[in-house]
Amino acid sequence: MLKHLRVRNLGVLGDAEIDPEPTFTVITGETGAGKTLLLGALRLLTGDKPRPDAVGPFAAETQADGLFDDGREELGVSRVVPRDGRSRAYLEGSLVSAGALEARVGKLVEIVGQHDQLRLRRPAAVLELVDKVLDEDGLAAKSVYQTSWRAYRAILDDQKSLGGDLMALERELDLVAYQAREIESAGLQPGDDETAENLASRLRNAEAIQMNLSFAVEQAELMADLSGEVVSSLRKIADMDPSLAATAAGWEGVAEQVVEMLRSVRDSAEEAREDPASLAEVEQRLTALGDLKRKYGKTIADVIEFGAGARARADELGALLERSTVIDAEVARAYERLLIASSELRAARHRTVAGIQEEAGGHLRALGMPTASLVFTLEEVQAGSTGGDRVELRFSSDDRLEGGAIQDVASGGELSRLILALRLATRAEAAETLVFDEVDAGVGGVTALAMGRKLAELGQVGQVLCVTHLPQVAAHADCHYVVRRDGERAEVVRVDGEGRLEELSRMLAGLPESVRGKEAASELLELALQG
Numbered sequence: 410m411l412k413h414l415r416v417r418n419l420g421v422l423g424d425a426e427i428d429p430e431p432t433f434t435v436i437t438g439e440t441g442a443g444k445t446l447l448l449g450a451l452r453l454l455t456g457d458k459p460r461p462d463a464v465g466p467f468a469a470e471t472q473a474d475g476l477f478d479d480g481r482e483e484l485g486v487s488r489v490v491p492r493d494g495r496s497r498a499y500l501e502g503s504l505v506s507a508g509a510l511e512a513r514v515g516k517l518v519e520i521v522g523q524h525d526q527l528r529l530r531r532p533a534a535v536l537e538l539v540d541k542v543l544d545e546d547g548l549a550a551k552s553v554y555q556t557s558w559r560a561y562r563a564i565l566d567d568q569k570s571l572g573g574d575l576m577a578l579e580r581e582l583d584l585v586a587y588q589a590r591e592i593e594s595a596g597l598q599p600g601d602d603e604t605a606e607n608l609a610s611r612l613r614n615a616e617a618i619q620m621n622l623s624f625a626v627e628q629a630e631l632m633a634d635l636s637g638e639v640v641s642s643l644r645k646i647a648d649m650d651p652s653l654a655a656t657a658a659g660w661e662g663v664a665e666q667v668v669e670m671l672r673s674v675r676d677s678a679e680e681a682r683e684d685p686a687s688l689a690e691v692e693q694r695l696t697a698l699g700d701l702k703r704k705y706g707k708t709i710a711d712v713i714e715f716g717a718g719a720r721a722r723a724d725e726l727g728a729l730l731e732r733s734t735v736i737d738a739e740v741a742r743a744y745e746r747l748l749i750a751s752s753e754l755r756a757a758r759h760r761t762v763a764g765i766q767e768e769a770g771g772h773l774r775a776l777g778m779p780t781a782s783l784v785f786t787l788e789e790v791q792a793g794s795t796g797g798d799r800v801e802l803r804f805s806s807d808d809r810l811e812g813g814a815i816q817d818v819a820s821g822g823e824l825s826r827l828i829l830a831l832r833l834a835t836r837a838e839a840a841e842t843l844v845f846d847e848v849d850a851g852v853g854g855v856t857a858l859a860m861g862r863k864l865a866e867l868g869q870v871g872q873v874l875c876v877t878h879l880p881q882v883a884a885h886a887d888c889h890y891v892v893r894r895d896g897e898r899a900e901v902v903r904v905d906g907e908g909r910l911e912e913l914s915r916m917l918a919g920l921p922e923s924v925r926g927k928e929a930a931s932e933l934l935e936l937a938l939q940g
Contacts, residue, residue, distance in 0.1 A: 410841045410872045413476040416450035418465040421894060425901035430888040433868030436876045437883050437912060438892035443899040444876045448520060448846055455518050456511030459490040477517050479841065486514055520844040521828045529802065529828065530815060536800040539761050542835045547757030554750040554796055561743040567729065568736050575733060582726040585719040592716030595701060599710050602698045636664040751797035758787060758798060765834045772830035772863060777856030782808040783827065829863055836870050845875040849882055861885035861937060880916035880930065884937040
């Protein structure tokens with residue numbers, strides 16, 4: 410829903426803004442006043458291609474700002490179009506592409522105009538419209554179809570992976586299984602190479618280590634003896650001078666540490682010995698680890714990860730090859746289930762379009778098209794993600810004529826009324842804001858009153874904006890804006906009360922100050938209130 414729109418320097422609009430109601434809002438004004446410029450600003454905010462020649466004379470660039478509410482949160486949008494250079498788009502203050510605007514804001518607004526390429530001209534959009542008003546059984550059928558489609562696609566993917574070259578898959582299985590076994594048989598743990606290197610270094614230098622440890626033991630024994638003598642002397646002194654008791658205690662700790670360190674060095678000296686067999690075993694382990702790293706990764710952790718991946722792939726290939734003998738039958742069964750689901754969904758769609766056709770036809774008759782014919786055609790096609798149906802709208806302004814695709818046979822005015830009738834028949838909220846540009850082209854009198862009532866009725870379902878020149882339509886609106894031009898500049902004002910009577914009088918008779926015109930306008934408003 411559009412909550413606020415502001416446009417600056419677009420054509421004759423210097424600075425204009427509107428706050429449309431969430432129901433039915435109209436925009437009126439003299440021909441050439443700039444009514445459609447507001448819709449041009451709205452198109453900019455939905456990602457349409459900008460026109461630098463539309464930049465007004467009041468500044469070097471055009472700027473359109475909008476505030477939307479999608480039912481969950483408010484969204485601030487801006488578009489800046491310089492006279493020279495590329496346009497800029499902003500979402501919530503962040504610079505984005507025009508495509509991002511279209512994706513985020515385009516679905517919130519649908520503009521119906523004589524030259525717009527409407528969504529409903531595309532079969533996919535027509536199908537979407539139909540599916541949005543499926544009954545409860547139809548929605549259940551659609552859910553079953555979607556589940557069947559996902560299952561069918563998953564089995565097809567498996568079949569595709571098997572269908573190319575079974576021998577190639579078997580060769581790959583042999584390779585990855587060998588790789589997994591080779592790595593698993595090594596019994597690897599992270600850091601194994603570093604541990605082996607440390608052990609190999611100790612074994613290679615066992616003789617030098619043993620010699621140095623022996624010397625260290627001798628020196629440590631001397632230190633133990635000397636520290637013991639120091640402690641003995643300090644204890645005697647502490648008996649005579651208590652102030653040295655702490656010093657004596659400190660040296661006792663040193664002596665105990667020296668004794669403990671001596672014990673550790675003696676243990677190391679006893680363990681240090683040459684062991685050619687162990688050295689050969691460690692060297693062999695290092696060679697094996699080096700081979701694994703050369704083939705599978707820079708570190709032991711990389712090798713372990715590679716092995717896990719190879720094992721997973723081997724399991725996957727094994728399962729696939731095991732399924733190769735039954736996969737074709739599985740595909741056939743999945744496709745059969747898909748066709749059954751597609752048939753049930755098609756039946757639900759037939760029920761739905763029958764109701765839409767009947768109700769839309771009634772609206773078209775009320776909108777001054779008593780002989781119009783509107784038919785949905787469902788053509789069975791290859792099953793896809795949305796079902797096995799292609800849906801098109803066939804239309805003719807006279808039911809004696811053969812209907813055709815709406816883009817080929819409907820005029821601008823007919824197209825607008827057709828969309829209005831469809832929106833009323835489906836109550837589908839395909840866009841939060843539905844905008845009609847000159848929807849009343851070629852309409853007048855009683856039909857114009859009917860159109861006003863229909864637009865007001867549609868405004869009870871979702872937000873409707875309409876640019877109109879018919880007072881019968883404008884009188885049904887809950888909110889009325891007027892575009893007034895004075896020379897090279899136009900302004901947009903909301904009118905209520907006396908101001909609205911004057912505008913309706915102008916639209917009726919071209920005499921905004923006419924007493925009789927205001928009386929007619931007042932009568933028109935009362936008629937609109939009565940529905």
